[in-house]
Amino acid sequence: MARDSQAALVALNRFGFGARGGASGDFVNAASDPRGFVKAELSRPNGVLLEVPGLSSTAALGKAVFDYQFEIRKARDAASKSGAPATATEGPPQQASPDARVQRRNLSLSSIAKDITAKEPAKESAKEMAMQTAENGSANATMTPAETMQPSAAKPPQQPLNIIQKTFRAEALARLQRATIADCGFAERLVVFWSNHFCISASKGPLARMWAGSFEREAIRPHVLGRFADMLQAVEQHPAMLFFLDNQQSLGPDSRAGVNRNRGLNENLAREIMELHTLGVGGGYSQDDVTSLARIITGWTYAGRQGQLGTPGTFVFNANAHQPGAQRVMGKIYEANGVAQAEAVLADIARHPSTAKFVATKFARHFTADEPPPALVARLRDVFTKTDGDLKALAVALLDSDEAWQAPLAKLRSPYEFLVASGRLLARNPEDPGRYLNGLNVLGQPLWSPAGPNGFADTNAAWAAPEGVKLRLDISAQIASNLADRIDPRDLLELVAADAASPETRRTIERAESRQQALALLLMSPEFQRR
């Protein structure tokens, strides 16, 4: 059997999450049939779905968080009736905020919980306070999730995790375990790519944090090897996205609800659908098209706790909030047709040539180079168009291309790829997501929490910045100091790169003064960091 070590490196690192340690034989298998090794994952039925005991549907999670919030409200109201002093701690520090309504809105769940349990502030755990800031979510779109903030110094009594924190950690753990045990990891890499393309941010608020994992399981995964148009519709109708980009608040100005409540449009989701999800900037739409689409998607919302519109936590079309009448988007008239009016727009822009180009470029950039080979982009665009957005065909076309295998391994692994690859190599299936979540925060890629709706950066420059590299080294040294006693880094180098390892890397590892140092250097070597 032919052995192509360089191609094995590409198969494992560019397309997958890196070789697994132990007796996996990943590198040898990838070297004997690089393309087949990567493609194998695509043919497993339901291989991209993540169905793990203990993970719940968005509706069930929604109900849980609504109930949780309701209980807190109830307790707070009871407390205020009994004359307990208001203890709002937020709002501009320089001033009091006598407007009680606003004050209430600014209270985060955890600060409310704190009020209820009447703990003195000094006893409050760092974790909880971090949650408070994360949930407060305005100044700090990327504020560190609670999971990263460990109690320091005074060792306050550990508060039990609330339902939101527990859910987020369970979702994170399931995703990390799947990525760690996957054979090659190509399918999981595709999930991460599409999840970032259609990102939400858990830092938006409690609901987004609660739904971050179920959003990916329900709106992304079922379509990763399916059709783009289906993924698009699933995403834009998912409660997490509707919440993240404010659409549940947007009312048709002439709808019954809009007139009654004297409220109206919010363009946020409509703009990002066009700019970030489909057509891309310069993709041929105008401000008027954004506004039209915003009108058309009014009424796209989710049912709340009381379920007047439907099952709590599910997508519903609220005709009362929907702007009546026909609308023009990019030159085409869409007649009033309830929920189908916007579905028709989404279906059309999903197969717009600008979308094909935008998606093909991003896809090629992710897997090959910041400036992807134009011929590859053109081919992917054509495949996308000809197959009506078949994402499996898109992935296969990428793997069948020569460019994707020949482009130099010039991109740096993202922090998520780096941490998962480390776990795989060291054959450690995580039992607790905290350390990964912490590492991701340190390295600037907090899980499911990008700073903006454009997701995390996907360029080499973004991750190869000086402090980022230095922090990777610090983390590699930490990993090594804990684990190196049990392994021989020289053996690991064989699993990572075999004879594709450069003589310099080999020598550096062999000459290291300790196993710990050798492992840290291996984890930082170009063979492990570049893809």
Place this chain on the structure above:
Amino acid sequence: MDFCDSPMASATSRRALLLGGASFAAWAYLPKFARAADGRDPRLVVVILRGALDGLATVAPIGDPDYAGLHGSIALRADGPNAAVMLDSFFALHPAMPAFARMYREKKAAVIHAVATSYRDRSHFDGQDVLESGFSGPGRVQSGWLNRALENLPRGDRVMRALAVGPTTPLVLRGSAPTVGWAPVALPQAADDTAMRLAELYQHRDPALATALTQGLQLDKAAQGDDMKPKPGTNGVAAMRLVARGAAKLMAADDGPRIGALAFDGWDTHANEGGPVGRLAQLLSGLDGALAEFESGLGDRWRDTVIVVATEFGRTARINGTEGTDHGTGTIALLAGGAVKGGRMIADWPGLKLANLYQGRDLAPTTDLRAVMKGVLHDQFGLGERVLAEQVFPDSAPVKPMKGLMG
């Protein structure tokens, strides 16, 4: 896996504060004239507010008859609880910014209103690119205008005292002039010997990573006193103050950087923006705190300092259907610092009548933001009009530097 076992678990992450929506980076050199005989030692801080600041909510044209109707439930008022602070008979400052109000009274702060970059579409990401790159259109992301300005300054000593390069240098300061950055707190660090070995491997195998690592290894002791450890519960407002405090401490040092840039995230107030209190008020309070930190942290150096606050574009003049504002055009820029000829509202006010709004929805820009930046660079560092029009802000000759911004 034990990535981050006990030692790190007990330390708040270094990146936590950056993730709190704030970052700082600075030029790696002192300009040569920094210790010139006349004792003037100018400093410049550029603060980028990402997400598009609602200028009409921050410095409200209360005297404009159409303002209250357009800004509706979130409009500021000159009377009642949480009244806005009148800056003149027409404009009023948001009540969450008492430090800026005081600086304005002391004639150390100024506001430029109805300002915008040359960008007229409404994508954050393109808008930020234009704001920070200094080019007239999007897509030029290799270098920022502040970095190109630095290239035209006489380069002095390198800022040596132990700076780590930030992972998130804002585009405005990105480019060939070397920069340094700083972020609070530290992880347990890898041993020096390990780092040196890795640097050597990179030099043979991966020159780009070699450069990054070498810069990253310069430690950040200078900025870090005990008071710089982030406290648990640090929120966005506190994070803004904390980063500003650290940046001020660095920039106050005799051998510290003279020119730096910060970026604060989170200004995209589509829903429930709030009026005198609420979401935007909290952000503005953080910004105000950051300005105050610079004032106190720079000490005597505040006298020669200018801070410029800018954002990629403004927001709609009329509030949207969710008590927020959507992406717009004209907005404000703020100047603060001892070098500012302050106490002034600088605005060629276009009015808020429907016919006067840009595309019937946004505050129409009447001042090009580049004119402000050019004026600052000219007054503060003596950069000539030609360099400004060709190198710093390419193809911008028709946009003349605003005169007399500095005292």
